[in-house]
Amino acid sequence: MSEASTKVSSILVSQVDAVRTITLNRPDALNSLTAEMLVEWREALEQTVADRSVRALVITGAGRAFCAGQDLADPRVASRGDAHSAPVDLGRILEHFYTPVVLGLRRMPVPVVVAVNGVAAGAGANLALAGDIVLAAESASFIQAFSKIGLVPDSGGTWLLPRLVGRARALGLAMLADKLSAAKAEQIGLIWQCVADADLASQAQALAQRLAAMPVQALATIRRAFDTAGHLSLEEALVNEATLQHALGRAADFREGVDAFATRRAPRFTDR
Ligand code: T3D
Numbered sequence: 001m002s003e004a005s006t007k008v009s010s011i012l013v014s015q016v017d018a019v020r021t022i023t024l025n026r027p028d029a030l031n032s033l034t035a036e037m038l039v040e041w042r043e044a045l046e047q048t049v050a051d052r053s054v055r056a057l058v059i060t061g062a063g064r065a066f067c068a069g070q071d072l073a074d075p076r077v078a079s080r081g082d083a084h085s086a087p088v089d090l091g092r093i094l095e096h097f098y099t100p101v102v103l104g105l106r107r108m109p110v111p112v113v114v115a116v117n118g119v120a121a122g123a124g125a126n127l128a129l130a131g132d133i134v135l136a137a138e139s140a141s142f143i144q145a146f147s148k149i150g151l152v153p154d155s156g157g158t159w160l161l162p163r164l165v166g167r168a169r170a171l172g173l174a175m176l177a178d179k180l181s182a183a184k185a186e187q188i189g190l191i192w193q194c195v196a197d198a199d200l201a202s203q204a205q206a207l208a209q210r211l212a213a214m215p216v217q218a219l220a221t222i223r224r225a226f227d228t229a230g231h232l233s234l235e236e237a238l239v240n241e242a243t244l245q246h247a248l249g250r251a252a253d254f255r256e257g258v259d260a261f262a263t264r265r266a267p268r269f270t271d272r
C-alpha cells in the first residue's frame with residue numbers, strides 16, 4: 001500500500017477581487033525563513049507582478065508569529081556556530097535568497113500592505129518594514145535580533161531603519177535588539193498603525209481593497225520617488241518629480257481622475 005504524502009507549501013497565495021495575499025506558512029517554526037521558503041516567496045512575488053488582475057498585495061503570517069527571521073536550524077543558510085564546521089557564506093546567502101525578496105517588495109508595481117500578526121524578528125522585521133503600509137496587531141512586536149548573534153541588520157535594515165525613525169532610534173533598535181511593541185512602533189513612526197488583534201486581517205484587507213481602487217501606477221511611483229529622493233539634492237528631486245509627472249500626466253489614470261472629478265462620478269482606474 002502506498003502512502004500519500006501532501007506537501008504543504010511554506011508560502012500560501014490567495015486572492016479576493018484585485019487583492020492578492022501572500023501568507024508565510026511555517027507556523028510551527030514561527031515562519032522562520034528557509035532557503036526553500038525564500039525561493040517560494042520570490043516566485044510568488046514574480047507571479048504577482050506578471051498577473052495584471054492584481055492591484056494590491058497583502059503580506060502576513062500564519063499562526064502566532066509574523067516571521068522569526070532566518071531559520072537558524074537550516075544548515076543550508078545558517079551556520080551552526082560549530083568551530084569545526086566550515087562557515088556558511090552569509091553574504092552569498094543574502095544576495096541569493098534575501099535580496100530578490102526585498103527588491104521584489106520594493107519594486108512591486110502595486111501597493112504592498114503588511115499585516116504583522118505577531119513577532120517580527122531579524123530579517124522578518126525588515127522584510128515587514130519593506131512594505132508600503134505596515135499594520136501590526138497590538139500583540140505583535142519588532143526585534144532587530146541581529147546584534148544578539150553578532151550580525152548587522154540586513155534585508156535592507158541599515159537603509160530602512162534610519163530613514164523610518166532617524167539615526168538615534170535606529171541605532172538604539174539595532175544595537176540593543178530589544179523587543180519593540182506594536183504600539184511603540186506606531187508611536188515612533190516605524191509603522192503606519194497598530195490595530196486590535198481581532199481587526200488586523202479585516203483592516204489590512206479593507207485597506208488593500210481601498211488602495212486597489214486607486215491609481216496604483218501612481219502609488220507605486222510615489223514609493224519609487226520617495227526611495228530615490230533619499231540620495232538626491234532638492235534640485236535633483238524637483239527634476240525627478242517633473243520627469244515622473246510628465247509620464248503620469250500622459251497616462252489614462254490621470255485623464256480618468258480629472259474627468260471623474262469634473263463630472264462628479266467615481267473614477268475607475270485601470271493603469272498598472
Ligand atoms: O543566512 C543567514 O543567517 C543570514 C541572514 C540573517 C537574517 C536573520 O534573520 S538573523 C536573525 C535570526 N532570528 C533571530 O535571531 C530570532 C530568534 N528567535 C527569537 O529571538 C525568539 O524565538 C522570538 C523573539 C522570535 C520569539 O520568542 P518566543 O519566546 O515567542 O518563542 P520561542 O520559545 O523563543 O520560539 C518558539 C520556537 O521557535 C522554539 O522552538 P521549540 O523550542 O518550540 O522547538 C524556537 O527555537 C523556534 N524559533 C524561533 N526563532 C527561530 C526558531 N527556530 C529557528 N530559527 C529561528 N529564527
